[in-house]
Amino acid sequence: MNVTIEKGDRIRLVYTADPYTDLVRGCEGVVRRIDAVGTVHVKWDSGSRLGLVPGLDEFVILR
Numbered sequence: 001m002n003v004t005i006e007k008g009d010r011i012r013l014v015y016t017a018d019p020y021t022d023l024v025r026g027c028e029g030v031v032r033r034i035d036a037v038g039t040v041h042v043k044w045d046s047g048s049r050l051g052l053v054p055g056l057d058e059f060v061i062l063r
Contacts, residue, residue, distance in 0.1 A: 003061055005040055005054070007031055013044075014058035021050050028062070 005011075013027045029044035039051040040059075052059055 005031060005034060005061060007033055010062040011040075011042060011052075011059045012062055013052075014060060016050070016052065016057045018050060018057075021048065022046070023048055023050055 009031045011029060011031060013023055013029075014025060016023060023044060023046065027044055027046060027048075029042040029046075029048075032041045032043050032049075034040050035051075039053055041049065041051045043049055
C-alpha cells in the first residue's frame with residue numbers, strides 16, 4: 001500500500017542513514033514540505049530540521 005506524505009503530517013522516525021544527526025528512533029516531528037527530488041523536510045520536536053529520504057530513511061506517518 002502506498003501512502004502519500006503531505007505537508008502537516010506528523011511522523012515518527014524509525015531509522016535514518018545520516019551518521020551525524022542526534023535524532024534517534026522514536027523522535028517525532030511535522031512535515032514542513034516535500035521538495036522536487038522527494039526529500040521530506042521535517043521540523044522535529046527536538047528542534048532539528050533534518051530532511052528524510054524515502055527509501056533510504058524509514059519513518060511512519062501518525063497523522
